[in-house]
Amino acid sequence: MADGDAAGGPALAGGVGVDEGQAAIEARGLSVGYGRVPVLHGVDLTVRPGEVVALLGPNGAGKTTLLRALAGYLRPTAGTIALFGQPCGRMPVYRRCRRGLSFMGEERHIFPGLTVRQSLRLVRAQEGALDLFPALADRGRHRGALLSGGEQQMLALTLALARGPRLLLIDELSLGLAPLVRERLLDTVRATADRGVGVLLVEQNARSVLRRADRAYVLRRGELVREGPADEWLSDLDGLASLYLS
Numbered sequence: 001m002a003d004g005d006a007a008g009g010p011a012l013a014g015g016v017g018v019d020e021g022q023a024a025i026e027a028r029g030l031s032v033g034y035g036r037v038p039v040l041h042g043v044d045l046t047v048r049p050g051e052v053v054a055l056l057g058p059n060g061a062g063k064t065t066l067l068r069a070l071a072g073y074l075r076p077t078a079g080t081i082a083l084f085g086q087p088c089g090r091m092p093v094y095r096r097c098r099r100g101l102s103f104m105g106e107e108r109h110i111f112p113g114l115t116v117r118q119s120l121r122l123v124r125a126q127e128g129a130l131d132l133f134p135a136l137a138d139r140g141r142h143r144g145a146l147l148s149g150g151e152q153q154m155l156a157l158t159l160a161l162a163r164g165p166r167l168l169l170i171d172e173l174s175l176g177l178a179p180l181v182r183e184r185l186l187d188t189v190r191a192t193a194d195r196g197v198g199v200l201l202v203e204q205n206a207r208s209v210l211r212r213a214d215r216a217y218v219l220r221r222g223e224l225v226r227e228g229p230a231d232e233w234l235s236d237l238d239g240l241a242s243l244y245l246s
């Protein structure tokens with residue numbers, strides 16, 4: 001196991017050991033709904049190890065629904081999902097987690113009654129896990145519930161990384177947080193991908209996420225309407241905005 005590194009924080013607990021040619025997750029023709037109400041229509045999406053993929057789109061487009069379906073919380077009505085090459089459409093959430101998937105939903109994934117240090121012990125975080133966010137290191141004896149929103153999200157990301165994921169699905173990492181905290185969190189996400197983890201990220205601030213992403217998909221009314229390299233999207237933010245509005 002590697003030691004912690006200054007740029008990206010502590011090494012991943014479970015090691016990565018990824019076949020670079022294989023997708024971390026691949027959805028083909030994925031359709032998902034709530035009851036009889038369809039939301040996603042035939043979505044094709046791939047995230048490879050080591051890349052940050054942004055999932056963009058207007059409110060109600062189906063971004064959260066897509067992440068929850070990939071994580072195993074919603075069962076597709078059609079299509080396939082493969083996790084590191086293995087079909088997982090009917091695989092329960094806990095087995096996807098065992099295969100290296102980690103999902104950070106919109107709610108903060110922390111232990112509100114435990115202190116920061118107790119939380120890290122619970123997930124058997126490596127020594128040095130708190131080096132990732134110096135602001136959090138100062139709060140080691142504080143209970144999760146009493147942390148600021150930004151500190152809670154730093155803790156949630158630290159806990160997620162301590163489990164040694166190979167694929168991270170993240171919904172609204174920085175919602176409501178100060179710009180500086182958002183930038184720090186997104187830098188950590190980028191550094192995590194640079195160590196081999198695949199990342200699929202829903203984020204309202206398109207410019208911030210595109211600066212760290214390799215590729216982006218735009219979802220509108222349950223359909224992926226465009227996909228492309230992040231730097232192309234960055235140089236055409238007006239075009240991106242028009243996709244949101246049309």
Ligand SMILES: Nc1ncnc2c1ncn2[C@@H]1O[C@H](COP(=O)(O)OP(=O)(O)OP(=O)(O)O)[C@@H](O)[C@H]1O
Nearest residue numbers: 034035037039057058059060061062063064065066
């Ligand atoms: N639990 C649910 N039951 C029924 N319909 C739902 C449920 N959750 C979401 N929806 C509907 O599914 C559609 C897509 O919602 P979803 O939250 O996936 O979109 P989103 O792109 O993540 O939106 P936002 O950016 O506002 O978070 C919306 O029409 C929403 O009303």
